[in-house]
Amino acid sequence: VTRRKHHGAIRTLQVAVVCFVLVSAMPARAQLGKWIKKAQDAANSKQAKQVKEGVEAAVPSTAEQEKDIGRGVAARVIGHYHLYNHPALTAYVNLVGATVAGQAPPRKGIEYHFAVLDSDWINAYSAPGGYIFITRGALALCKDESELAGVLGHEIAHVTGRHVMKIIDSDRRKRVGKEIGSDYAQRGPAWFRYVSEIGINLAATTIFKKGLPRDDELDADKTGVSYAHAAGYPADGLERFLVKLDKARNQNGISVTQHTHPPVTDRNATIKEWITSHRWQDSDRPKLAERFIRETAAVRAKT
């Protein structure tokens, strides 16, 4: 009997302890629940932010964002070379450029601007957003308007193909989640910080130093030829220009580092194949040599 009483007392004590623990733990559990909820909310919010940024970064830059980059690059090109101040020549290059660009698929918010750079170097550049440059030296090497149309067509094709912007958008995606990678869909502070600190430098280094991928260059050749041909010029203008470019280079014994473009032989083989496959060869279309020589007399007088 005594043992039973003892067991009963122990059991009562155990129940009391359990009840005490349960009762005293209730506020702590409630507190823990609050902490868990808070942590879940924070995680959801962070996740939601990351998803939002991921979606924004996956969306290609807008036309306005592209122009922000292009303006910066164009300002550096002009800062380096300076514009060639010759209104009649500027008008002529803009007319040829607009004729060719008129055959490119319209891109909402993108207009094409053409300028002549005051340089003897033989070159042409395009920046995102439709900023297209040709040097006096390149104009002097052209023999007729169809060659100029071919060169400008190649540069226009870089813009329509968004070749530089693909590199910018890829870089943006890598930065998602970092502070600078946020708010890309808007032209807010984060975007403008990206443009000024990274975007313009990346675009300029790509265009002037590293070069675009080989496939993009060959694509610009083919697409540019298509634009020039659709504008009414013979399809082989760019090809003829590149032959002269190669010849001028060889004549002057300049060593070549073709890290920015595929070799001319490869480019012209691609162009020839493109023209042949479309049956655009042996065209009797106007090359417009006379008009070209008349309108560009200033560059030959200077060089």
Add this chain to the structure above:
Amino acid sequence: LKEITGSSSEQTSATASAGAKGVGDEDGQKIADAAPDEKGEAIMESYSLPKGALAKFIAGGHLVPKQ
């Protein structure tokens, strides 16, 4: 385009052999690092062709653009 790249000494020889015309491509990094001329960029961007000039130009060249 950027087909030709020469060093500054090569540029000198090109200039000498080609008369006044230099053939080549300057150091791309210099262009990329150039001080921006925002005024020049604004001039370029604000340029517009006179109304009707493009149609006249196309007709004058007997060009037949694809419609």
